Amino acid sequence: MNIGEASQQSSLPPKTIRYYEDIALVKPARAENGYRDYSTEDVHRLRFLQRARSLGFTIVECRLLLSLYEDDHRASADVKAIAEDKITEIDRKIDHLQSLRLTLVALAQNCEGDDKPECPIIDDLAGVRDQ
Amino acid sequence: MNIGEASQQSSLPPKTIRYYEDIALVKPARAENGYRDYSTEDVHRLRFLQRARSLGFTIVECRLLLSLYEDDHRASADVKAIAEDKITEIDRKIDHLQSLRLTLVALAQNCEGDDKPECPIIDDLAGVRDQ
DNA sequence: TTAGAGGTTCCCCCTGCTGGAAGGTCAAGA
DNA sequence: TCTTGACCTTCCAGCAGGGGGAACCTCTAA
The missing domain is CATH 1.10.1660.10 (Multidrug-efflux Transporter Regulator; Chain: A; Domain 2)
Structure with missing residues (x-):
């Protein structure tokens, strides 16, 4: 075909x-x-x-x-090992994303989200320690 | 510098x-x-x-x-919007990875992982419906 | 003077495709 | 018979976000 x-x-x-x-x-x-x-x-x-x-x-x-x-x-053990490696990798990725998420949520919660320039998100990115 | x-x-x-x-x-x-x-x-x-x-x-x-x-x-609202979009995107990625994880774990659990060729993981990938 | 630690540009490589250009082929309709 | 349009071919370029390495220049210290 x-x-x-x-x-x-x-x-x-x-x-x-x-x-x-x-x-x-x-x-x-x-x-x-x-x-x-x-x-x-x-x-x-x-x-x-x-x-x-x-x-x-x-x-x-x-x-x-x-x-x-x-x-x-084939030995099914070989296949299973590949799948388990992939699961481990996925777990690491999920952990990483969840940690990013926590940080972003914390920053967003502290941000007023209004028309004023003060912004803890920008401050964090800029490395401002205080606030 | x-x-x-x-x-x-x-x-x-x-x-x-x-x-x-x-x-x-x-x-x-x-x-x-x-x-x-x-x-x-x-x-x-x-x-x-x-x-x-x-x-x-x-x-x-x-x-x-x-x-x-x-x-x-700047308006802090603009910054916050970007952060919230990113959080939404991260949530989608986490959901996707968790769904992959569920599938892989289910497949791996059904696999003996021995030296025999029978393997439900391979069967799934090959599209074998019946176990 | 010479070594070595920096700096420079340039081009190719990675993953996993996707888009597009320029052209060949095939089946159906006027 | 001709043409149209769908499908096929190859090749080239590009996406993100850099990394590796070559070939070369420059600065500093012994």
């Missing part, structure tokens, strides 16, 4: 699919006319990539997951 | 400081020898940028905050 249908079946934009070929994540055949020709196998890989990316895995991780996906002798 | 000292006083790498000049966030003077020459004003701006970036503001937002910082007739 052409890239348009592969796109619909994988929920990935054609541009992204071409990019994935560029970085050797999928290797579709070529038709006589030079068009890419996707097999159902190829579409499975694309759908796999779409789902993995949407779960937050990087391209490097997707490459690894894809190789495990296609390895009949 | 030279870029090295400006770097120390602002906690920003020299590369970043040069980049900020490139995108016109700071405009240091030049000494006779061609070296950048930072005033204390410039260093204040750099410190402001360092703090704002560390709180998660984008370069575009920093540019806006910087102009408010230097506007004696």
